[in-house]
Amino acid sequence: MQRFIIRRLIQSFGLLLAISAIGFTIIHLAPGGPETKFLLDPRLKPEDIVAIRERYGLNDPIPVQYIKWLWNALHLDFGRSYESLYPVSDEILRALPNTLFLVSSGVILGMLGIPLGVFIAKRRGSIADKSVRVFTVAGSSIPHWWLGILILLVTSNLAISTGIKILPLPGYSAEANGNTLYFIWQLVLPSILIALTGLLAYSRVTRSQVLDVMSQDYVRTAKSKGLDEKTINRVHILRNALIPVVTVFGGLLPSFIGGSVIFERIFSLPGIGNLSIEALGRSDYPIAIGVLMFVSAISIFMLFISDILYALIDPRIRYS
């Protein structure tokens, strides 16, 4: 187990290094840079551009820049934003709580899919089972963010025409700043929408796992030796059925973080997704690579945790 953890750790670091190298190269091949925001200024002379680029160390060859950046990044210094001149880590840490709040409330709400999956597996073929399956197929065919736009369209038109505000309008308003309750209220709809992905995946996997385990020999043995239903459910069925569900979590996390980008965009939430999109629009590359590294690190770490959990839960899995 220890060897497995160490090997996985080394793998994770290697992977982060590879992603950083590739991302850094791609981003630095792109046009634009710190001088972009001055380009419309008539007082800007060509030698100024050279001076600005020299100041940011952009005249070095890319490998040299990369080594320098990597060395600083190891000390958690990701450079400064070309646009705001704040340190990249400050900008990211300002946006990160919003994204994490959105993603984690989505993950937690999505876990409601586990009891739902158990419930319908127990009543296989019933109306409840069938309607959940119809809901699952329909739910996976709809882009969830489109549902968000539709709800916004309906509620905002209602608010405009009749003045009834069902949901908070997207975006941060100045007077609501610092109002925690309003902040949470704003995140309700995006959280529910982001949770839909998890709800669908969890209920599907749980259902098929429970059905699979229910047909195993040891469940039949338990029934035939007269154990009561509750014990069989808890000890024999649930424990075994929920093992793969743990890995679903690890696999879903990147898609949750990815999904949060689009919801941040639609609901104008200042998270890291919005931050990176705006940064790319302004050629603010230190921010873009910083966000890419942050997100990679988080998702690699979570996959690492879920792999270890998987090995801990299932005694049949032995990593050597």
Added chain:
Amino acid sequence: MTKEIVETPKILTLKREPSLQEILPASASYTRTSVRRFFRSKLNQTALGVFLVIALISFIAPLITSNILNVSPDYFRASFSPSYAPPGTPETLRNGKAVVHWLGTDELGRDSLARLITAGAASIAIGLLVTLIIMVIGVPLGLAAGYFGGWVDDACNGLIQIINNIPGLYLFIVLGGIFRPNLVFLAVIFGLLSWTPTARQVRGLTLSLRTRDYVTASIAVGARYPRILATHLLPNIISILVVLVGSDIAGAMLGEAALSFLGFGIRDPDISWGKLLASSSNYLTYSGNQNPFLIIGPGVFIFVTILSIYLIADGLRDAFDPTLRN
């Protein structure tokens, strides 16, 4: 209980091994009966019909827009075109033709319906292209990893691990923000990042099929691995592959829509359904916007297309699955 008692003698009876000639016609009719089974279900017929109609309309959209609707999807007359016109607004074009905007117009006064049916081609083409790439990479790698095991398996698993760890959407945003991707570039990157679930599934199936008696027998009579892979393993995973193809097409279409919505997918002047949603949701709360079809239309098209693909894949799986026969 009774079922097992009835079935036991069947296994014990020794039967004459059927000759190749006896098997071949049976397997030929297997496909035919499967297809017949597929078409027996009304749901399957409807799903296939709907998908074919949408695909056909999307790919002959230029003919429809120029001959039936009489308006090009890019046509607008600067300030004279009614922007955000409600459905059913008539307009006289510059060339004197009178047209009706059945689904209204967008923010520049372009015909919504013409743009909707034109946009479908890019969305569906990306779905199909990505799935082709996924199958070309995922199936052989999964088969090889499952069949050969050892270092081949380790190498494949390592590669899958690496790709799974990459936050795809962020990488896409970086790539799409810097290069201006065209449809093929988009599909290739998408495919390269999303073949791993397919490879994993194929690997798992191959792993369990490899130890079956017919594979062992085949090795015993001296068959080489290309033959075993092609004649014993591949046919057995087809029914699962059909479902995977369905969900891959759906996933690619949804992903393309999301990317184009964010502005990192299909670029101007090309349009896809996601792209249409992007431009129409910019003026979501603008009170002069009297055309809800700008938001509803592309979403409904995405929903109906993907739903029909899911249903077709499910129907095909059920029809071709030998364990569900009789």
